[in-house]
Amino acid sequence: MTSRRGFIRAGLTTVGTLALRPFGLLPAMAQNTSNYRALVCVFLFGGNDSNNTVVPMDDTSFQAYTTLRGGLALPASQLTAPVLSVSGAPYSFHGKLPDLANLFGSKELAVVANVGSLVQPLTRAQYQQAQAPIPDNLFSHSDQQLQWQTSVAQGHSPTGWAGRAADYIAAQKINTSDFPVFLSVSGNVLEGTGASTQPVAVTPGQSLMLQGFNNSKGSQARLSALTTLLTADTGVSLVQAANQVMANSMADAQALTNALGKAPTLKTQFPKTSLGAQLHQVAQIMSVQSALGMSRQIFFCSLGGFDTHVSELETHNTLYPQVNDALIAFYQATQELGMAEQVTTFTESDFSRTFQPTTGDGSDHAWGSNQLVLGGAVSGGQIYGQFPTFELSGPNDADTRGRWIPTTAVDQYGATLASWFGIPDSALPSVFPNLANFPGAKLGFVG
Amino acid sequence: MKTLFVALAALVVSYGQTATPVMSDTAAARFLDQATWGPTPASIAQLQQMGIANWLQAQFAMNTSDLPNQPVIGPTGKPYTALADVQRAFFANALTQPDQLRQRVAFALSEIWVVSQLGGVQYAYAFPPYWRIFRDNAFGNYRDIIQAVTLNPAMGRYLNMANNNKADPSGRTSANENYARELLQLFTLGLTQLNADGTPVVDANNNPVPTYDEAVIPQMAKVFTGWTYPAAPKHKAGANNPPYYMGQMYAVEFNHDETQKSIFGGNVIPAGQTAEQDLQMTLDDLMNQPTMAPFVCEQLIQHLVTSNPSPAYIGRVSKVFLNDGNGVKGNLEAVITAILTDPEARAGDEPSAVTAGAATFGHLREPILFLAGILRGLNATLGNSSAIQMYAAQLGQDLFRAPSVFSYFSPQYRLPNGELAPEFQLQSTAAASFRADIVNRVLYGKLDASTKVDLSAFAAKAGDAGSLADSISYVFFHHAMPAAVTQQVEAAAEAQATALAKAQAALYVALTSSEYQVVQ
Known part of the structure; x- marks a missing residue:
């Protein structure tokens, strides 16, 4: 692949040819849609209290939930009607997530319970007596976000797991285009940074194309000067880094604009929210995957505001409808495009929150969380992994407040997704370097 | 020409009695790019005349900027939440008020001590008083900032120290950990103990030593119990007042946890103290942490x-x-x-x-510094309907609306090669192309209905591409524009027909270049 991206590491000599490559030359060979697969991450920033996302409704669990969560316990009237899992156990979703509950019932949505960052499987005794390695800086937003995004729980990782998956896809020339495998509609994010590939970020509804140019001589001279300067080496690393981002932007802008010119108008109505706009943009880009030359893509969306130390119920009543409405619209759009089985959407979040409330009807930072996976290829209607025992200072509690020690690792969650996406077992260790620490690495919820 | 000017200036000085050598254009403009919102011909000349020491003394004495107070209730009878007037005033200060260093330092402090309208403080009137803490203490003492922010009701709302009552005696709730955790992690100590030179303190196994262990956080949460919002005018002062953002929070002792607390650094807050005593002792202990x-x-x-x-x-x-x-x-x-x-x-x-x-060396201009720097260098005036704050927002810096307490970008954000590059967290492909679009709009008159820039000084030099490039270099490149940039600036200018078009094209190439975006 003659990549026009990632030239900084390869040395600046390549940028000249890259930036000066005629715009608009795209691979003509279209991909077969049935071979297409995409992963779509929806990151819930701030640490979603997933204790209230999905609630086990068997008598023992629900009674413990109601007692221990106190002011945060949702009464049955604020939960969806219980849905039976494939194994016959009843679960309710937050009442503002009705469409997701329905997808669980129709087996198009799975729940992965108590998943979080780990170095290796860990018990309460090991944690409390410091007898086993644990992730760095637990309960810190910034650290736990990065551990979810990198699948590396100790030390600094310069790359994210989706970025490393993108490295594999690029190295194997699985896409016919060198358009980036990883596309964020929510800004820069480490999850998509690879060792040899760089993500692209798009603002929903806005072109990356530079404005203010026409075919006049003066205009072209200005563009030529800008483009030429991107190849200048002044020996300053930050300048080179800024040049790289701009060169990437210009290359990707042309490819994306050309492809989106052929995009069909989606009949599916997306909600007029930030997450709705992000997922609408993702659906539009997916609809032109063939013109873009992409058969494997990873997308990143996000919604913030989940750091509910106080007034959690009110906050969830604002945020969860946004999640529900955007996700169901997106799923319907993939059905409209005939791609529902080719697209798997999954949630991530910093951490879940203390089972025991704060004095202000909120909850503090915790650890293991429940995550949602939906799509036509998902073996839904099931709980993967295990819910914790709802007991403060109980077997799953890191301390005394219901900070659940994860029983499934981020590595396993990501590897299951990546495996379906097309990363072979032989390459999984390069994407998830600590996967071997977890027996039964893949969880089987998709693929 | 530059050399001649310096030589001439030195000659002039040599006739006077002052011993201070005149600063070069480069030295003055570089300093001003670090200490102000961007150099202008007038500010360069002033600094050259005063010298750094006198200039700093003058700046330390100056406090001229303000943000306008906002109504609590808007004209429709609902809470007034629009921040545009406050945001525009911030930019107007950056462009024209003389207390430039105070503004830069205050802004930097506000990026550490974040309160945001997103996820907490809805009312616009909360933000001018909060920002004044940093303006008024920019050259004061860090402990005063810690205390003023801790007791500020906007921070009380944002990180939930307001109405953080002690745990319910049944044990069904705990004191809120939010302010306790972020005060340590983000505002004062960070997660890892540091040597005086910023390198991490490591243990015998070469692992970094944490500044506090996890058991400290619930204890610190108890320290910060018992405070409530100031009572709003005509409201009775209660134990758990509703949010009100003027003045300071006050303590309500029966909501304060009086038990003993073991906090960071092996310090112990003894049992039986008031909320105020706990607070003062904890802040003293914080100031004694070498990290x-x-x-x-x-x-x-x-x-x-x-x-x-x-x-x-x-x-x-x-x-x-x-x-x-x-x-x-x-x-x-x-x-x-x-x-x-x-x-x-x-x-x-x-x-x-x-x-x-x-x-x-250097750093990427963050969006607000980028916008202010260009507009100052182009002698811009903002009108009442300026949309400048919306451009900053679209580049990732929506003033007083950071996405979280982790601010607009992380001081720990790194390039793939491992170098720290905090501002690059915002520099996505989308932001990079939008920066160029903003330059295009500024120069070709389409930024918004009321912002005006003055290109006449540059157009006046456009008869000679070299002179034009030199005038741009003087204002925007510390009079040391790299040769590669000069070459392209001249090439772009020479392809245009009119003096204005030459100035516009030259400035476009210069200001979109990464050599400008990164302050050296």
Whole structure:
């Protein structure tokens, strides 16, 4: 692949040819849609209290939930009607997530319970007596976000797991285009940074194309000067880094604009929210995957505001409808495009929150969380992994407040997704370097 | 021409009695890019006349900027939440008010001590008083900032120290950990103990040593119990008042947890103290943590001067934080002086000198600095309907609306090669192309209905491409524009027909270049 991206590491000599490559030359060979697969991450920033996302409704669990969560316990009237899992156990979703509950019932949505960052499987005794390695800086937003995004729980990782998956896809020339495998509609994010590939970020509804140019001589001279300067080496690393981002932007802008010119108008109505706009943009880009030359893509969306130390119920009543409405619209759009089985959407979040409330009807930072996976290829209607025992200072509690020690690792969650996406077992260790620490690495919820 | 000017100026000085050598254009403009919202011909000349020491003294004495107070209730009878007037006033200050250094330092401090309208404080009237803490203490003492922010009701709302009552005696709830955790992690100590030069303290196995362990957080949460919002006018002062953002929070002792608390650094807050006593003792203990100096100083250096300061640079500034020379700890006037006059900050003032570390020196202009710098250099005036704040927002800096308490970008954000590059967290492909679009709009008159720029000084030089490039270099490149940039600026100018078009094209190429985006 003659990549026009990632030239900084390869040395600046390549940028000249890259930036000066005629715009608009795209691979003509279209991909077969049935071979297409995409992963779509929806990151819930701030640490979603997933204790209230999905609630086990068997008598023992629900009674413990109601007692221990106190002011945060949702009464049955604020939960969806219980849905039976494939194994016959009843679960309710937050009442503002009705469409997701329905997808669980129709087996198009799975729940992965108590998943979080780990170095290796860990018990309460090991944690409390410091007898086993644990992730760095637990309960810190910034650290736990990065551990979810990198699948590396100790030390600094310069790359994210989706970025490393993108490295594999690029190295194997699985896409016919060198358009980036990883596309964020929510800004820069480490999850998509690879060792040899760089993500692209798009603002929903806005072109990356530079404005203010026409075919006049003066205009072209200005563009030529800008483009030429991107190849200048002044020996300053930050300048080179800024040049790289701009060169990437210009290359990707042309490819994306050309492809989106052929995009069909989606009949599916997306909600007029930030997450709705992000997922609408993702659906539009997916609809032109063939013109873009992409058969494997990873997308990143996000919604913030989940750091509910106080007034959690009110906050969830604002945020969860946004999640529900955007996700169901997106799923319907993939059905409209005939791609529902080719697209798997999954949630991530910093951490879940203390089972025991704060004095202000909120909850503090915790650890293991429940995550949602939906799509036509998902073996839904099931709980993967295990819910914790709802007991403060109980077997799953890191301390005394219901900070659940994860029983499934981020590595396993990501590897299951990546495996379906097309990363072979032989390459999984390069994407998830600590996967071997977890027996039964893949969880089987998709693929 | 530049050499001639310097020589001439030196000659003039030599006739006077002053011993201070005149600063070169480059030295003056570089300093102003670190200490102001961007150099202008007038500010360069003023600094050259005054010299750094006198200029700093003048700046320390100045406090001219303000943000307008906002109504609590808007004209429709609903809470007034629109921030546009406050945001526009911030930019107007940046463009025209003379207390430039105070504004830069206050803004840097506000990026550490974040309160945001997103996820907490809805009312616009909360933000001007909160911002004044940093304006008024920019050259004051760091401990005063800690205390003022801790008791500020906007922070009380944002990180939930307001109405943080002690745990319910049944044990069904716990005190809220939010302010306790972020005060330590983000505002004062960070997660890892630091040596004075900013390098991590490591144990025998070479692992970093944490500044506190997890058991400290619930204890610190108890320290910060018992405070409530000030009572609103005509409202009775209660134990758990509703949010009101003027004035300071006050303590309600029966909501305060009086048990003993074991906090960071092995310190113990004894049982039986009042909320105020707990607070004062904890803040004193915080000031005694050796990690605070490098933790705070490195971030201030990153905001003003360079993303990757050497350990020696951090160490020199930390030493001043710990003792300003008069035995005072946390004196920000001394710290800012040390940051801006440090040999590492000033090493690039003589561009011909080969300076160590130059390849990793500098920082990307964050969006607000980028916008303000361009508009100041183009002698812009903002109108009442300026949309400047919306452009900043779209680049990732929506003033007073950071996405979380982690601010607009992380001081720990790194390039793939491992170098620190905080502002690059916002520099996505989308942001990069939008920056160029903003330059296009500024120069071709389409930024918004009321913002006006004055290109006449540049158009006047457009008869000769070299002179035009030199005039741009003087204002925007510390009169040291790299040859590669000069070449392209001239090429773009020469392809245009009119003087204005030449100035526009030359400025477009210059201001979109990465050599401008990164302050060297």
